[in-house]
Amino acid sequence: MNTFKLQDCQKTTIKNICASFKNDPGELINILHKTQGEFGYLPEDVQREVALNLNIPVAQVYGVVTFYSFFTMKPKGKHAISVCLGTACYVRGADKLVDELKEQLKIKVGEVTPDGKFSLDCLRCVGACGLAPVLLIGDKVYGRVDPEQITEILESYE
Amino acid sequence: MGKVKITIDNTPVEVESNLTVYQAAKQIGINIPVLCYMNLEHLNIENRPGGCRICVVEIEGRKNLAPSCSTLCAEGMVVHTNNRRVLNARKTVLELLLSDHPKDCLICPKSGQCDLQDLAVKMGIREIHAVENAEVSTYRKDISPALSRNMDKCVLCRRCETICNTVQTVGALSVVNRGFMSVVAPAFEEDLIDSPCTFCGQCVAVCPTGALTEVNHTPKIIRALSDPTKTVIVQTAPAVRAALGEEFGYPAGTLVTGKLVAALRKLGFAKVFDTDFAADLTIIEEGNELLNRLTKHLNGDTNVKLPILTSCCPAWVNFFEFYFPDMLDVPSTARSPQQMFGSIAKTYYAEMLGIKREDLIVVSVMPCLAKKYECQRDEFQVDGNPDVDFSISTRELAALIKTSNIDFNVLEDEDFDHPLGESTGAAVIFGATGGVIEAAVRTAYELYTGMKLQRIDFHELRGLEGIRMATVNFNGTQINIGIAHQLGNARKLLEGIRNGMYHFHAIEIMACPGGCIGGAGQPLHHGDSSVIKARFDAIYREDASKPLRKSHENPYIVKLYEEYLGNPLGEKAHHLLHTHYFDKKKIKAARKNKN
Numbered sequence: 001m002n003t004f005k006l007q008d009c010q011k012t013t014i015k016n017i018c019a020s021f022k023n024d025p026g027e028l029i030n031i032l033h034k035t036q037g038e039f040g041y042l043p044e045d046v047q048r049e050v051a052l053n054l055n056i057p058v059a060q061v062y063g064v065v066t067f068y069s070f071f072t073m074k075p076k077g078k079h080a081i082s083v084c085l086g087t088a089c090y091v092r093g094a095d096k097l098v099d100e101l102k103e104q105l106k107i108k109v110g111e112v113t114p115d116g117k118f119s120l121d122c123l124r125c126v127g128a129c130g131l132a133p134v135l136l137i138g139d140k141v142y143g144r145v146d147p148e149q150i151t152e153i154l155e156s157y158e
Numbered sequence: 159m160g161k162v163k164i165t166i167d168n169t170p171v172e173v174e175s176n177l178t179v180y181q182a183a184k185q186i187g188i189n190i191p192v193l194c195y196m197n198l199e200h201l202n203i204e205n206r207p208g209g210c211r212i213c214v215v216e217i218e219g220r221k222n223l224a225p226s227c228s229t230l231c232a233e234g235m236v237v238h239t240n241n242r243r244v245l246n247a248r249k250t251v252l253e254l255l256l257s258d259h260p261k262d263c264l265i266c267p268k269s270g271q272c273d274l275q276d277l278a279v280k281m282g283i284r285e286i287h288a289v290e291n292a293e294v295s296t297y298r299k300d301i302s303p304a305l306s307r308n309m310d311k312c313v314l315c316r317r318c319e320t321i322c323n324t325v326q327t328v329g330a331l332s333v334v335n336r337g338f339m340s341v342v343a344p345a346f347e348e349d350l351i352d353s354p355c356t357f358c359g360q361c362v363a364v365c366p367t368g369a370l371t372e373v374n375h376t377p378k379i380i381r382a383l384s385d386p387t388k389t390v391i392v393q394t395a396p397a398v399r400a401a402l403g404e405e406f407g408y409p410a411g412t413l414v415t416g417k418l419v420a421a422l423r424k425l426g427f428a429k430v431f432d433t434d435f436a437a438d439l440t441i442i443e444e445g446n447e448l449l450n451r452l453t454k455h456l457n458g459d460t461n462v463k464l465p466i467l468t469s470c471c472p473a474w475v476n477f478f479e480f481y482f483p484d485m486l487d488v489p490s491t492a493r494s495p496q497q498m499f500g501s502i503a504k505t506y507y508a509e510m511l512g513i514k515r516e517d518l519i520v521v522s523v524m525p526c527l528a529k530k531y532e533c534q535r536d537e538f539q540v541d542g543n544p545d546v547d548f549s550i551s552t553r554e555l556a557a558l559i560k561t562s563n564i565d566f567n568v569l570e571d572e573d574f575d576h577p578l579g580e581s582t583g584a585a586v587i588f589g590a591t592g593g594v595i596e597a598a599v600r601t602a603y604e605l606y607t608g609m610k611l612q613r614i615d616f617h618e619l620r621g622l623e624g625i626r627m628a629t630v631n632f633n634g635t636q637i638n639i640g641i642a643h644q645l646g647n648a649r650k651l652l653e654g655i656r657n658g659m660y661h662f663h664a665i666e667i668m669a670c671p672g673g674c675i676g677g678a679g680q681p682l683h684h685g686d687s688s689v690i691k692a693r694f695d696a697i698y699r700e701d702a703s704k705p706l707r708k709s710h711e712n713p714y715i716v717k718l719y720e721e722y723l724g725n726p727l728g729e730k731a732h733h734l735l736h737t738h739y740f741d742k743k744k745i746k747a748a749r750k751n752k753n
Contacts, residue, residue: 047345051345056329057323057328057330057332057345058345059329059331059344060323061345062345063332063333063334066334066335066336068336069336
């Protein structure tokens with residue numbers, strides 16, 4: 001389970017992120033946000049290191065990581081796909097986008113393809129309801145997506 | 159702090175403006191029901207997440223009902239604590255809580271002692287509306303050597319989280335996951351045994367439901383008592399006699415020593431001994447160790463480690479083994495009284511009876527849950543046979559007495575057996591914060607100065623403040639003493655020593671609030687800390703009533719050294735009465751990597 005082992009330079013990265021927030025436990029969410037940006041996810045050893053720097057229990061860090069759906073303990077694919085399941089997207093067929101992606105990638109929501117290329121997640125409202133249904137790949141936003149476009153979109157990430 | 163005028167249930171009242179509505183109501187005799195809220199005022203411990211909403215009240219001009227535990231009083235406020243709207247809301251809140259709670263109250267280990275059950279009775283819950291077939295969340299059970307976690311029964315009051323993180327600074331428990339999946343768990347949802355948990359059990363002491371309980375060892379004891387090939391003896395810790403009575407309707411602080419002995423004899427124990435005997439023994443060893451280090455220090459030996467830290471409290475031992483592995487040579491190497499008793503029982507006493515150690519079963523009755531773990535430690539076994547076979551809590555003993563159909567209240571007082579039942583007042587005060595060090599001072603003073611103590615009571619060492627400091631005059635030599643109870647306070651003291659901020663000669667630490675009298679195995683205080691204060695006073699009353707009040711005057715201890723042990727800190731004493739400590743962080747990490 002705990003296969004990820006931190007290198008010294010990675011410890012320094014975490015140390016610097018924590019220091020940039022003055023090692024303030026009140027900034028835990030921001031620190032985790034930035035750390036996840038750096039590592040792509042928040043494996044056990046990363047959480048332990050954050051706790052060590054902030055001098056707070058690891059249980060507390062883990063509590064926050066498991067509370068917010070944005071944080072993840074599993075590595076993401078090279079291209080992280082997020083489908084918006086907010087109300088507007090949902091009524092305009094976002095669930096069908098999810099089904100299509102699951103079918104084509106042969107993974108479930110929250111999983112990564114065996115080659116590590118794509119991961120699939122759902123989120124709640126990206127604030128682009130006018131473009132519903134919306135999906136994101138990395139930072140790129142796709143609006144008014146039809147399930148039939150999925151093949152083409154995925155192929156553009158060859 | 160100014161005063162404000164408010165009206166509660168048509169009664170005008172003037173209160174301090176920093177009071178909550180709950181506290182103000184309490185002042186005029188209105189007890190608003192609470193569940194997550196807990197205030198142990200004698201110990202400065204408060205849990206106020208405002209999460210359960212059982213304590214809601216109506217405040218005129220405010221649209222929603224307000225949680226009284228976390229709403230401050232304001233000038234002109236008009237509060238209704240028991241109109242129909244409030245009562246219905248509380249009932250709905252409780253029904254919703256119960257909708258995701260197992261309905262096996264009849265056979266729950268907490269039955270009869272459960273705050274949730276009490277609320278359901280008080281509010282007359284007879285059915286759970288609209289959610290009859292609602293899903294109930296389930297989670298795996300975690301059974302450690304001392305504590306058991308059954309998260310299906312958790313109501314997320316966060317009392318355990320506050321105790322574990324804020325009070326004890328152990329940091330083993332946090333609410334993890336979200337919504338319906340929320341549970342209280344160690345980091346990465348490990349088992350307690352793999353977490354920093356010290357088994358202090360204070361989470362169990364404050365848990366309002368059956369979510370956190372002790373591991374029950376009474377069935378093993380019943381089995382041993384029924385085995386004709388075994389001689390089963392029992393030792394009882396000092397704090398037990400000051401609290402057991404509460405389980406049988408006596409007011410807190412009633413000493414029931416004589417009835418306790420009588421009940422244990424009725425249960426079938428071959429001999430009823432006293433952990434206090436071993437506490438006197440601890441003082442001889444620990445006191446001599448203190449004098450030894452002190453003398454070296456005063457003679458200019460810079461390698462000697464001072465302060466010396468007491469090592470009677472098993473949760474404290476677990477705590478420093480995990481959090482202060484760089485300081486493992488600072489605590490006294492003396493074993494705890496429980497383990498000294500076991501060690502002497504299975505050697506000296508077994509030889510006296512002429513039986514093999516395997517045929518002697520040693521049971522301990524403790525105010526403590528960490529003792530269950532302590533007696534299972536590898537270093538306290540000889541060829542796989544433990545010095546103390548089973549440890550049960552004060553609560554478990556009370557249950558055993560009740561289920562054995564013994565009418566505790568009518569028992570005539572009886573005395574402990576000899577030789578391991580004789581003790582002094584110094585041993586009794588082991589049960590309260592400051593007691594161990596006072597007992598050590600009584601003996602160390604006389605050994606060091608060669609003079610008789612004029613004044614046995616060291617009031618400067620007593621009290622319920624979290625950290626206390628005092629200086630005792632050893633005939634010209636000033637001895638600086640530090641005392642801490644609750645692990646968070648212990649951490650502060652230890653960090654101060656590590657940073658060179660404090661210069662103590664001796665420090666006493668107990669993990670639980672108030673010391674062992676507030677141990678996690680004691681009758682539940684249900685959020686009322688005056689109970690702990692009453693037990694505290696009882697312990698010192700028992701001390702004052704004893705004819706002998708200094709450990710080295712215990713005639714059976716003197717005899718034990720003459721006949722068996724030789725000198726304090728001697729080879730035999732070292733082998734039987736001392737121990738060593740381990741870096742727990744390293745051990746736990748190694749075990750994790752292996753799995």
